[in-house]
Amino acid sequence: MQAKGRAFKYGSNVDTDVIIPARYLNTSDPAELAKHCMEDIDSEFVKEVRTGDLIVADKNFGCGSSREHAPMAIKAAGVSVVIASTFARIFYRNALNIGLPILECSEAVRGIEKGDVVEVDFTTGEISNATKGQAYQAEPFPAFMQELITAGGLIPYIRQKKAT
């Protein structure tokens, strides 16, 4: 499992209200949510983001509401992985449950700047910054979590397990 794309960089305490404002929560259609992803913190994000790109942020990413619409919007916008120093705990669970890869790595957050091209290997936890020629090491996912993410989240993973 790998990801490669350009980085979008944010600071600490990026909350779920700026990831997907509540005024758009009258739908749970991922494509519709993706149109407004990060709107209140970075109005350029949806115009610039391309499939495979990364979000890199400092501490407590995804704090606030339990709305699963937040990781859903990010995933549907085409983001391949979110790297942060720390994640708020409900966002952390929700991201993995819907199959959005996330990694905690302060070193990568310090090194990566907006626009850097970054490659991530989820099996080893290696993060390579092609633009800067740097490498950072995150804790890789355990095997079951890699399976869960590859399956597309908790529910497809449960269904796969039931079928085998």
Next chain:
Amino acid sequence: MGMTMTQKILAAHAGHEEVKAGQLIMANLDLVLGNDITAPVAITEFEKIGVDGVFDRGKVAIVPDHFTPNKDIQAAEQCKVVRSFAQEKQIENYFEIGEMGIEHALLPEKGLVVPGDVVIGADSHTCTYGALGAFSTGIGSTDMAAGMATGQTWFKVPAAMQFRLTGTLQEWVSGKDVILHIIGRIGVDGALYRSMEFVGEGVSQLSMDDRFTIANMAIEAGAKNGIFPVDEQTVAYVKEHSYRDYTVYEADPDADYDACHTIDLSAIRPTVSFPHLPDNTRTIDEVGDVTVDQVVIGSCTNGRIGDIRTAAAILKGRKVAKGVRLIVFPATQRIYLQALREGLVEALVEAGAAFSTPTCGPCLGGHMGILAKGERAVATTNRNFVGRMGHPESEVYLASPAVAAATAITGRITDPASVSG
């Protein structure tokens, strides 16, 4: 090594003698909660699992409270999905308009949560029930779906922080000021992944309403849960509201805490969180001159009867300042009725308040009180993030019902002591 109160509850629900911080466990659930925003996503996921019904019709609660009464066609469609699911699966605790309330005030009031329970809810403020000595925490829609299907969920056992409360609150200082003070001290990620356990002789000085407010905002410090010991007040509350049996858990004397903070209740001043994070706190003495366009009193944090009483006591016989919009929304129908019987609604409406049916609406910028560009509100709610109550360039200041009511009279953030009596 002993266990914290939270760890004891989790151990019992996972069938273990002992658990340790960091351990992954599978726990049995006493209640699974969702609302009109999070349940539609959960229902879609639930259908994919391929089970016929929910694990226990009496242990699922669905409360359409966020965009209700339906704010637009899309919201109405979402509520319809939730209503149909509740009917089809014969969910016993589905609360329709007319009998509903804001979920975190409603569930304790209906006796659906008792001490020692493990509760998950697809709403971050599910941590409110820690006031009753239960373990409760917010999760997302997928976890709600799996919880409804299996009656279980996995947890990483949290480490804990202890908050030892001493002394007695001064007049016009409430649970809201206590939790804003604590969040200001430790930061919005100060308790990340951990339990906040409140102990000490100061606990007995706090009303149940104050405890619900404090536990409610544990999430705003990043905590997994906030929890209070069970005392005479808790038992009296539970006996009044529930027929269910309950279990009292106590932390071991040698339980391990990552940090211990002593909070002298008598030293806490009315406290206000400035935009745009709940930890950006100032005491009322440090606020300066902040004029407001709107005052909101209500929510799962501060829409209980004690909160409405405080607001009415300050506003009775007074008038809301010209140019200020005061919106009061009680958290449940029962609280609404109580406020009506006590003459609180009359006092507030005569003062110039708009008195609303229970809804989460304004708190999350849904409906019933959205802010325009550049507008500023004082709210007794729980979040003041960018755009939380409306336009991304509006501002929310978090405060207690007493500060909010005093502010409604003057039009600027005001110490309640200066307008009372």
